[in-house]
Amino acid sequence: MEHHGRHALVTGGGTGIGLAIATALADAGAEVTITGRDAERLEKIAADHPRLHPLAMDVTDAEGVRDGITRAAAARGPVAICVANAGIAEPLSFRKQTPEHWRRTMATNLDGVFLTFQAAMETVGREDWGRMIAISSIAGLRGLKGAIAYTASKHGVIGMIRGLSEEYMGGALTFNAICPGYVDTPIVDRNAAMIAEHQGVSEEEARGYLARANRHKRMLEPDEISATALWLCSDAARSVNGQAIQIAGGHVT
Incomplete structure (x- = not known):
């Protein structure tokens, strides 16, 4: 119960990697707000775990993100652990790329992380303990054929993590990215x-x-990613900051 009394928030927490991370944090004692656009699904998941709390939220909606996270913090305390996981992956060749597809991908995968982190960090003090984790991708470290927008968005996420780690260097707040295959x-x-x-x-x-x-x-299995997230939230990872941790079965970069 390492995280007993802490409030965690996981975007895209109703399925896949997000759900695995949210469940692992809840099992470790945290009160976990899980967000997503499917309110009914979130409510069904939360009904099976007393420390999971549903919050219907679209990470592309700046006002909705700020309002939702403010309400979650009022109910369960400062967001000490924030996992920006929500994302989309819609492959499309460069020649077929449209401005609409490009903007939709960036709005979800990159802007969504920015909006989520900024709103979550407004609930904690600059010197408070905290773990900010973004789920990027191996595509954030190398090119992915046929997915230019996705690749660019995930590279941007890693850049954001590195910049934030420098801006908050020396405190108890760390920023890291997980890059799965x-x-x-x-x-x-x-x-x-x-x-x-x-x-x-x-x-x-x-x-x-x-x-x-x-x-x-x-x-890969979702529990391989959730185990890494749980380690990053542990005291053992207190000096791990500004990293892009690869989980892809072997050397990539």
């Missing part, structure tokens, strides 16, 4: 379905293609 989540399921449709292969074959993109040639 392909994880067995609904996002990968959707991407596999798209690949299968476009290339005329089965979804199982498409999933195999994605799994082989990880260096150890298998799909």
